[in-house]
Amino acid sequence: MTETERPEDAPRRRSDAVEQAVAGSEALAPPRPTREEGARAGEPRRVGVEIECVALDVARGAELVQAHFGGSIRQEDPYRFVIEGAKHGDFTVELDTKYAHPSPRWDSVDVEGEWLADLVGLLRDLDRGASELIGRVSEDFVPMEIVSPPIPWDDLGSLSPLYRSIRDAGATGTDEGALYALGLHLNPEVAELESGWIAAVLRAYMMTSAWLRRSIDIDLTRRLLPYIDPFPRSYAKRVVDPGYAPNMTTLIDDYLAENATRNRELDMLPIFAEVEEARVRRAVKDDRISARPAFHYRLPNTRFTEAEDGPVAEWNRWVLVERLAADRAVAEEMAAAYLDHYDALVPSDWTGEDWAEKSERFLRRLIG
Template sequence: MDNITSLIPRDRFLPLCPENTAEGAPRRTGIEIEFGGLTEARAARLVADAIGGRVIEKTAHDLVVEDSEWGAVEICLDTQWRDKAGGKLADLGLDLSRAVVPVEIVTPPLEPGQLPALDRLRGALRAAGAQGSRNGLLLGFGVHLNPAVADETTEAILPVARAFALIEDWLRKADPIDPARRLLPFVDPWPRRLVDRLAGEAVDWSMADFIDAYLAETPTRNRGLDLLPLFRHLDEGRVSGALGDGGLVSARPTFHYRLPDCRIDEAGWRIAYEWNRWVMVERLAADGAALDRLAGEWLDYRAALTTTRGDWFAHLEERLGDLELWTAA
């Protein structure tokens, strides 16, 4: 365990796999960073100091840094009630909510060359007193990665879902997520039934089959990898038909990877490390032979009556050690 996690780079962002879209453009990624310990105004000022731009205050709890080297960056108190700001009682409630509600920085879609500045910003936020997931019992703060899909086809998307399903146990246990986030229903694991289907019958799925199976097995956004925004983008009618109004899902052509903790106050933590763990998923997806082999091993594991969850984690440690998905491209 320690050997593998220690080998994942923290000093650089590995390229996505594939690096470009089907049209030949670099794949962009939006990033969301949640943390405590700072006001929205202070965080916005730090963003502007780190990447340039000017702070615009829409409300006391909703700001934007415009004209930065990334474009427009949003900084807000991450609650739907922030639009009630302005009244004394509402403002008091919002201020009190800071004990458990994070401030969130939301970037526009970033090009690969812009990603290193994320850890420069992380360092500035940490130095100013930003707090991460492990600073309190109920601080379920995370980092969300939203890499654009390479192509809006089954061939480009389904292998990534299969790869994530098969190694999610390792992503969760090799570097365990904070207990508060495990208790809160924000990043629950994919159901075993969905993993079974992705390992087996999914090889013959169309995109409609894939979406239907996902909606049948996990019609919720509270997963470490939330595919509902992508599916609503691809087939709004199918998703809305299953979830009513769409389940308050905003359509976007990205993978919404929300598993990582935000450990911004810990000296050794880097956003690059969490990014590179996602890249491992994409690299496994791109290796068809390795992916099919691991899927077959999962089905054998599930069929054996004497195996435990720990057995699969140990197997993943061995397999991932062989594949070395963290190495430089």
């Protein structure tokens, strides 16, 4: 590897035991497979999936979802469909830009007087017309997004036939166009909202990020754009330090101080908003933040070109992160190695043995 290469620039390898473990068609069990608190205590943890692609009509995408999961299709606007009553809950299929959808604020305007009502009606019609025009001219290059309801982790395989049918219908993924920065996001439900476990998962993610980027083969365009930015080096070093044992207040404060954005490879804002929404919204002015007890794992590409790609493979990579968080001995040893290697983690200085290679030595101990 040259000094200018990054781990994710290396070709994907399927011969390594770790790669073979995640490439299977069966979803791996996480160390903590059930929800451990709240109304769903004892039930399997769930995972929401977001699939971005292009070159597939939104209405056709809704039909494919219905064919696999049932339910009835309701059209909210020309570029957003909801499949209601489907298996596991409602799916949404939409063009992934707010400008292609009429603003809901006009539906909530309550005015008195005929002339004001006529004015609001005119503005509503103009908004709808402009949104439809934007959708029409942008649908060939703006991503279509299929958003699933939360699905039990042990039934994630039910998404694989839908994923293949999207591909067969002509959808294009990340690796099929130079400008397609398309993601396959996972939203793994937490086992519990407890600071020690959440910090352990975040620490494990920091240490496996380089391996994940190489394993997934992150698309160049997605790396150049800010949507999956890595964590700041100073923050990563703080979290990986074995002495870092924050309570929930400190964990949230430290995160917001250096990560007041959704644009992180692992977006923690939904979890922290679930715990203390007002504090998060004061720090981050973004109405797209949705409070929920789930990690927002944004790193994976949408890839259709290899049979083993898809939601199950990306979930299995995520499970390795949770396995590392659960194995204190391996995590402590890996943290020490990570901090020793810290200076070599600067993207412009990948000298010597890169961290992704070193990571595999530890990850091999988590499979079997």
